[in-house]
Amino acid sequence: MQARITGALAAAITAGLAGLWAGSASAQGEMNWPTLVYRTGAYAPNGIPFANGQADYVALVNERDGGINGVKLAYEECETGYATDRGVECYERLKGKLGGAVAFSPLSTGITFALTEKVPGDKIPLLTAGYGRSESADGRVFTWNFPLLGTYWSAADILIQHVTKVSGGADKMKGKKITLVYHDSPYGKEPIPVLQDHAAKLGYKFEAIPVTHPGVEQKAAWLQIRQGRPDFVFLWGWGVMNSTAIKEAVAVNYPRNKMYGVWWAAAEPDVMPTGDDAKGYNGLALHPSGTAFQVHTEVFKHLYDRGKGTSKREEVGHVLYNRGLIDAMLKVEAIRTAMKQYGNKPMTGEQVRWGLENLNLTAERIKEIGFDGLVTPIKVSCLDHEGSRKARVHQWDGKHWNFVSDWIEADTKYLRPKVEAAAAAYSAEKKIAPRSCS
Amino acid sequence: MLYREAGQFKTSYEADQSIFPIMQDRWGIAAILAFAFLAMPFLASEYFFRAVMIPFLILALAAIGLNLLVGYCGQISLGTGAFMAVGAYAAYNFAIRVPELPHLVTLLLAGGVAAVVGLLFGIPSLRIKGLYLAAATLAAQFFIDWLFSRVKWFTNYTPSGSVAAPQLNIFGWVPDAPSEKYLLCLGFVTVFALVAKNLVRSRIGRSWMAIRDMDIAAEIIGIRPMHAKLSAFAISSFIVGVAGALWGFVHLGSWEPLAFSIDRSFSLLFMVILGGLGSILGCFLGAAFITLVPIFLNQVLPELGIKLDTATVSHLEFMIFGALIVVFLIAEPHGMARLWQVGKEKLRIWPFPH
Numbered sequence: 001m002q003a004r005i006t007g008a009l010a011a012a013i014t015a016g017l018a019g020l021w022a023g024s025a026s027a028q029g030e031m032n033w034p035t036l037v038y039r040t041g042a043y044a045p046n047g048i049p050f051a052n053g054q055a056d057y058v059a060l061v062n063e064r065d066g067g068i069n070g071v072k073l074a075y076e077e078c079e080t081g082y083a084t085d086r087g088v089e090c091y092e093r094l095k096g097k098l099g100g101a102v103a104f105s106p107l108s109t110g111i112t113f114a115l116t117e118k119v120p121g122d123k124i125p126l127l128t129a130g131y132g133r134s135e136s137a138d139g140r141v142f143t144w145n146f147p148l149l150g151t152y153w154s155a156a157d158i159l160i161q162h163v164t165k166v167s168g169g170a171d172k173m174k175g176k177k178i179t180l181v182y183h184d185s186p187y188g189k190e191p192i193p194v195l196q197d198h199a200a201k202l203g204y205k206f207e208a209i210p211v212t213h214p215g216v217e218q219k220a221a222w223l224q225i226r227q228g229r230p231d232f233v234f235l236w237g238w239g240v241m242n243s244t245a246i247k248e249a250v251a252v253n254y255p256r257n258k259m260y261g262v263w264w265a266a267a268e269p270d271v272m273p274t275g276d277d278a279k280g281y282n283g284l285a286l287h288p289s290g291t292a293f294q295v296h297t298e299v300f301k302h303l304y305d306r307g308k309g310t311s312k313r314e315e316v317g318h319v320l321y322n323r324g325l326i327d328a329m330l331k332v333e334a335i336r337t338a339m340k341q342y343g344n345k346p347m348t349g350e351q352v353r354w355g356l357e358n359l360n361l362t363a364e365r366i367k368e369i370g371f372d373g374l375v376t377p378i379k380v381s382c383l384d385h386e387g388s389r390k391a392r393v394h395q396w397d398g399k400h401w402n403f404v405s406d407w408i409e410a411d412t413k414y415l416r417p418k419v420e421a422a423a424a425a426y427s428a429e430k431k432i433a434p435r436s437c438s
Numbered sequence: 439m440l441y442r443e444a445g446q447f448k449t450s451y452e453a454d455q456s457i458f459p460i461m462q463d464r465w466g467i468a469a470i471l472a473f474a475f476l477a478m479p480f481l482a483s484e485y486f487f488r489a490v491m492i493p494f495l496i497l498a499l500a501a502i503g504l505n506l507l508v509g510y511c512g513q514i515s516l517g518t519g520a521f522m523a524v525g526a527y528a529a530y531n532f533a534i535r536v537p538e539l540p541h542l543v544t545l546l547l548a549g550g551v552a553a554v555v556g557l558l559f560g561i562p563s564l565r566i567k568g569l570y571l572a573a574a575t576l577a578a579q580f581f582i583d584w585l586f587s588r589v590k591w592f593t594n595y596t597p598s599g600s601v602a603a604p605q606l607n608i609f610g611w612v613p614d615a616p617s618e619k620y621l622l623c624l625g626f627v628t629v630f631a632l633v634a635k636n637l638v639r640s641r642i643g644r645s646w647m648a649i650r651d652m653d654i655a656a657e658i659i660g661i662r663p664m665h666a667k668l669s670a671f672a673i674s675s676f677i678v679g680v681a682g683a684l685w686g687f688v689h690l691g692s693w694e695p696l697a698f699s700i701d702r703s704f705s706l707l708f709m710v711i712l713g714g715l716g717s718i719l720g721c722f723l724g725a726a727f728i729t730l731v732p733i734f735l736n737q738v739l740p741e742l743g744i745k746l747d748t749a750t751v752s753h754l755e756f757m758i759f760g761a762l763i764v765v766f767l768i769a770e771p772h773g774m775a776r777l778w779q780v781g782k783e784k785l786r787i788w789p790f791p792h
Binding site: 037039040044048051077078079081084085088089092093096109110113114116117118121133134135184185186187189190192193210213422425426429430431 | 483484485488489493534587594596597598599600602603604605614689690691692693694696697699733736737747748749751752753
């Protein structure tokens with residue numbers, strides 16, 4: 001017995017050392033689907049449902065369809081703990097397996113920034129649906145980045161459009177006060193330039209209050225809000241920072257219905273810990289929550305009824321779970337698009353990039369894959385790597401999220417020149433020549 | 439037997455003063471260097487370079503810098519992360535604003551800026567000691583964190599506050615392949631380790647150690663505490679600053695102030711303590727332990743044959759790593775470098791211990 005344990009331990013250590021040296025061996029007919037997750041640490045409450053959604057959709061495609069056009073997906077997780085250096089290590093560990101990764105979606109702005117420097121060399125696309133660098137929407141400079149569904153600049157623009165409407169028009173915004181409570185990292189800082197631009201245009205007073213990582217200490221920020229009594233508070237938080245912010249808002253008696261979270265600060269883990277006190281809290285939604293969609297029926301039928309689901313059954317349909325499903329679906333559809341061009345075999349990162357850039361999800365296609373009602377049509381192009389930039393506002397009623405607005409589209413006329421200017425500054429700094437899209 | 443120096447006679451002052459007085463050590467070091475410079479670039483995989491060797495080498499360099507200050511001069515510093523940040527942001531600003539400068543000069547200038555900042559934050563050490571000084575250097579950490587996330591000029595007004603380093607170009611050599619990046623870091627580490635080793639054997643290093651062991655006695659025998667302490671802060675920060683610039687330019691490529699947070703300062707301090715205070719070898723052992731063991735555990739645990747999910751692996755990694763730190767500190771409070779010394783003594787009399 002002892003000898004066997006020692007033997008197993010020795011074998012494992014040798015395997016681990018070999019792994020440190022070279023990464024792992026490969027198999028045939030499978031595609032490497034790497035997933036950077038965080039199931040531990042201060043951001044785990046939000047990281048877990050997203051990771052589960054991804055895992056379930058990949059499992060569904062493998063179980064129901066036997067992979068994509070016969071090519072199975074080899075799903076592998078690597079824990080980053082939301083730390084940039086561990087994220088980079090995970091990326092290096094997973095990128096080369098099985099002949100190369102199809103795409104990465106790190107779900108962390110910090111890791112996205114670090115990987116943005118690495119993916120052009122490795123020729124692997126970086127899918128950052130709903131996050132990442134805002135200027136990476138310009139596909140001429142950021143060939144390998146795909147901030148599909150909307151960037152933070154789009155989010156800030158949509159939020160301002162919504163509160164302008166709620167206030168009763170652009171002329172009513174003059175003299176109003178908007179405070180942004182943000183995670184003190186590139187993620188939280190992204191919306192600031194857009195909110196400042198609008199402040200100059202609409203005449204509201206804008207203030208930004210940083211909250212340091214991980215965001216459990218925000219007493220000072222909320223005392224400032226109690227004194228200032230802003231008309232609206234925008235919350236750009238993640239992980240425990242969101243639930244803490246709502247708790248603090250309760251403590252200083254700031255009305256929750258004047259708070260608006262970005263789409264990463266508007267999910268169940270943010271409001272559930274506060275219970276009924278979170279009632280009335282608003283947030284952006286890239287897609288509905290709940291399980292009333294075709295894809296959920298299939299997930300239940302093929303996975304949960306057979307005990308193969310990753311999540312708890314009652315958490316299927318949560319906001320971030322659904323976003324995980326959508327994130328995985330976008331990659332699967334990009335691979336399908338690429339296969340139409342290159343044939344039904346394992347795709348390389350370069351081919352998946354082509355698929356992402358030529359991704360055209362029409363209403364019919366969305367219906368076919370069971371996402372009808374969950375996503376709106378997306379069309380990506382070489383110039384525009386964002387694809388679509390629409391969101392709705394939803395409100396927490398203590399049990400569910402309910403929509404309180406229709407789809408709002410970000411103002412491209414205003415944002416596009418800003419994106420292009422920032423992308424041009426990046427390309428000048430890095431001395432890379434933008435490619436031509438014509 | 440293996441480490442016996444019997445028969446190795448020193449016939450000149452030079453031989454008496456050499457860095458490695460024992461022949462076996464000289465051969466050992468030569469073999470390691472030859473392997474690292476000549477064989478490694480052809481043997482290792484990309485993952486091994488990028489995720490293992492490059493971070494290990496850069497952090498070992500930073501640990502050398504910190505060890506000069508903490509291990510040799512006895513001034514506890516919790517601001518290492520901040521001095522790394524100064525190096526990284528200084529290199530970024532030189533590279534962006536004065537693109538004509540050769541990048542090697544940029545990296546060294548970044549070290550110079552870090553040295554000046556380190557000198558400034560070292561001034562309190564003239565009045566306060568020990569834990570109180572640690573608190574003062576903590577102020578450096580928080581102030582510099584704040585500076586780089588609030589003052590937009592340092593980040594060239596990027597909207598998100600994250601900066602991206604331009605591609606390095608060392609007199610026409612563009613190290614972009616993993617093995618080239620590795621060689622660049624290895625070169626820096628080798629040169630600075632040699633410089634550090636010689637510094638601590640010289641007059642200045644002896645004055646640091648005198649201050650560390652008893653500052654009043656040192657003052658009485660004619661060592662100027664101001665000189666000794668401030669030079670330790672400046673030289674230590676210089677090396678740490680160069681390490682920071684390499685961390686930003688070579689390892690990360692793009693970074694935010696969080697990359698140089700207080701966690702970085704702590705982990706560097708632990709490297710120095712675990713590796714061995716006052717030992718250059720200890721810096722390498724400590725850096726290897728702190729950077730590689732978690733990655734190793736993370737890969738070895740899933741191979742054990744028991745099905746574990748990602749979260750459990752991560753929790754286990756933390757627990758085992760923490761336990762290992764405690765075990766090492768109990769087994770050898772003087773650090774891993776001391777273990778090697780003990781081992782050497784044993785090898786000397788092996789196989790006839792008396």
